[in-house]
Amino acid sequence: MPIELKHVFYTYDEGLPSSREALSDINLLFKDHCFTALIGETGSGKSTLIQHLNGLLLPTSGIVQVNDYVIDMTLEYKKKHGLPTDVINTHAMKKKHKKKQKDIKTLRKRVGLVFQFPEYQIFEETVIKDVSYGPKNFGATNEEAIASAKRALALVGIDHSYYERSPFELSGGEKRRVAIAGIIALNPDVLVLDEPTVGLDAGGQAMLMGLLTEISRNGTSIILATHDMDVVLKYADRAIVLDQGKVISDSTPLDLFQNSEFLNKSSLEPPKVFRFALDLKKHGLDINLNNIKDCDSLADEIIRVKSGVK
Amino acid sequence: MNLTLGKFTPFNTIIHKLDSRIKLIALIVFMVSVFLSYGTPYMNLVIYGGIFVILLFISLLGRVSFLQLFKSLKGLWFMVLFIIVLNIFLPGKTSGDVAFSIGNVKVYYLTIINVSYILVRLILVMMMTNIFTSTTKPMEMTSALEWLFYPFKFIGLPIHKIAMAISLALRFIPTLAEETERIMKAQASRGVDFHQGKIKEKIKAIISLIIPLFMSAFLTSGELADAMEARGYDPDSKRTRYRAYNWGFNDTFGVILSAAFLAGMIVLAVYQYDLFNYLGISLPKLS
Numbered sequence: 001m002p003i004e005l006k007h008v009f010y011t012y013d014e015g016l017p018s019s020r021e022a023l024s025d026i027n028l029l030f031k032d033h034c035f036t037a038l039i040g041e042t043g044s045g046k047s048t049l050i051q052h053l054n055g056l057l058l059p060t061s062g063i064v065q066v067n068d069y070v071i072d073m074t075l076e077y078k079k080k081h082g083l084p085t086d087v088i089n090t091h092a093m094k095k096k097h098k099k100k101q102k103d104i105k106t107l108r109k110r111v112g113l114v115f116q117f118p119e120y121q122i123f124e125e126t127v128i129k130d131v132s133y134g135p136k137n138f139g140a141t142n143e144e145a146i147a148s149a150k151r152a153l154a155l156v157g158i159d160h161s162y163y164e165r166s167p168f169e170l171s172g173g174e175k176r177r178v179a180i181a182g183i184i185a186l187n188p189d190v191l192v193l194d195e196p197t198v199g200l201d202a203g204g205q206a207m208l209m210g211l212l213t214e215i216s217r218n219g220t221s222i223i224l225a226t227h228d229m230d231v232v233l234k235y236a237d238r239a240i241v242l243d244q245g246k247v248i249s250d251s252t253p254l255d256l257f258q259n260s261e262f263l264n265k266s267s268l269e270p271p272k273v274f275r276f277a278l279d280l281k282k283h284g285l286d287i288n289l290n291n292i293k294d295c296d297s298l299a300d301e302i303i304r305v306k307s308g309v310k
Numbered sequence: 311m312n313l314t315l316g317k318f319t320p321f322n323t324i325i326h327k328l329d330s331r332i333k334l335i336a337l338i339v340f341m342v343s344v345f346l347s348y349g350t351p352y353m354n355l356v357i358y359g360g361i362f363v364i365l366l367f368i369s370l371l372g373r374v375s376f377l378q379l380f381k382s383l384k385g386l387w388f389m390v391l392f393i394i395v396l397n398i399f400l401p402g403k404t405s406g407d408v409a410f411s412i413g414n415v416k417v418y419y420l421t422i423i424n425v426s427y428i429l430v431r432l433i434l435v436m437m438m439t440n441i442f443t444s445t446t447k448p449m450e451m452t453s454a455l456e457w458l459f460y461p462f463k464f465i466g467l468p469i470h471k472i473a474m475a476i477s478l479a480l481r482f483i484p485t486l487a488e489e490t491e492r493i494m495k496a497q498a499s500r501g502v503d504f505h506q507g508k509i510k511e512k513i514k515a516i517i518s519l520i521i522p523l524f525m526s527a528f529l530t531s532g533e534l535a536d537a538m539e540a541r542g543y544d545p546d547s548k549r550t551r552y553r554a555y556n557w558g559f560n561d562t563f564g565v566i567l568s569a570a571f572l573a574g575m576i577v578l579a580v581y582q583y584d585l586f587n588y589l590g591i592s593l594p595k596l597s
Binding site for chain 1: 319320321492493495496497498499500501502503517518521522525526
């Protein structure tokens with residue numbers, strides 16, 4: 001399910017002295033089956049952008065199109081600021097707007113959004129109840145909801161001995177996985193995650209990213225906001241860099257990390273593995289940077305080159 | 311989530327710059343004058359009208375949003391209804407002229423007047439507090455309260471602890487509001503609808519908000535206590551103030567104005583001057 005953003009602007013506290021433009025003229029297209037990483041410093045607009053993808057925030061101006069579902073705020077913006085509008089369109093827009101409010105729930109089912117520290121959204125007495133809460137909200141029967149909850153929990157590696165336990169007595173990593181299962185249980189076409197690995201130990205991070213890879217292999221698009229360049233290099237097939245509400249780079253991770261001029265300017269740190277690989281290449285080892293994902297693949301590549309050439 | 315009451319608007323007007331203690335005193339002065347009685351209903355009407363105009367003027371000076379006021383008034387309709395019903399069915403005095411009757415229930419002029427007094431006072435008080443809260447930072451508010459309560463220290467009231475508790479509570483309103491919004495959004499992503507739905511669904515929606523909110527509030531308060539202790543906070547020790555008050559001309563002016571206003575109102579209330587009588591205008595007696 002493709003998601004397209006056209007000239008999206010978003011301003012917090014519009015009209016107040018504390019107003020702040022969080023997004024400014026964002027034009028992006030997220031294609032099907034993508035694994036996209038959104039990179040940017042705190043306050044660069046990542047989280048704001050993410051909330052536009054399932055209609056939690058409506059743009060101040062601009063168009064968000066998710067498959068055939070359109071949120072068009074250009075007209076509202078023009079009216080608000082007294083810009084000339086097409087009068088005939090206004091009425092149709094109003095009608096559409098009403099319908100939109102109703103439909104926004106279906107949008108949220110199709111674009112699953114996992115917030116930062118999602119473990120705070122847990123509230124039910126048992127794990128299985130909490131995970132099946134989402135599907136039930138979207139109209140599934142109790143049996144269906146529990147079935148999809150079980151599927152989601154199996155996917156995140158929570159077995160049935162946990163089902164009847166209170167989610168509040170689980171460890172931090174387990175809680176996070178239960179919370180993510182709560183979104184996966186909705187069976188979304190696009191899964192959007194805001195810094196899912198923050199606060200997890202190395203094992204938990206690897207497990208979570210493995211899970212996301214598996215979900216993405218099943219045909220779900222993944223959009224991931226992250227600080228972690230290792231994650232970007234290893235998993236993403238596209239890296240979008242945001243800075244002060246603007247897209248300043250949109251390429252594959254490989255191109256991004258090779259563009260040293262850009263990296264210097266934007267204070268992004270390429271992963272250590274990748275820098276090491278670049279140095280190796282610079283000093284004459286003919287490795288294929290496309291194959292470098294992490295330490296293991298670098299080692300494999302070195303072995304391949306060494307044994308293949310000589 | 312819209313927290314209308316007590317939202318500070320960061321402008322830099324003369325009202326914003328006024329010493330918070332004076333604003334607090336002026337607030338009390340205005341409240342007292344609204345609840346005084348000035349004789350005949352006509353006289354009260356004139357005085358309330360006067361206070362309304364003054365408040366309007368102050369609102370304009372402080373760039374206070376009227377929208378916010380209307381929003382907070384909108385939430386009061388149930389209370390208004392309650393007051394009206396209670397006053398109609400339980401009139402204090404069953405004397406005077408009957409204005410009209412609904413079935414067997416007689417509605418007296420006096421009742422109507424009483425109800426309108428309550429409503430007018432309510433609106434005026436909300437206007438005042440709205441001005442105070444939108445032009446005074448929460449921290450300034452607390453220090454003003456602490457200053458005002460200072461005399462109670464001598465009868466053993468832990469003023470500082472109370473002030474600290476209030477300022478912490480105020481400090482965490484925005485944090486909690488932010489947290490609420492975050493959890494609401496997270497639950498909305500799970501298909502919770504906070505605006506529509508049946509009562510049962512709504513209750514469930516609220517539960518899905520309240521439980522996580524409490525969890526995080528308890529967590530935060532524990533962390534805050536640890537952080538305060540780590541920085542050597544001792545509730546019993548003597549404290550100094552970070553920001554010194556700069557007493558300016560405007561502040562003196564504000565004090566004089568408030569004092570004069572209060573004095574005038576008290577004089578009006580005590581002597582019950584009837585302006586209309588004085589001007590020779592005769593109006594129909596109402597009670």
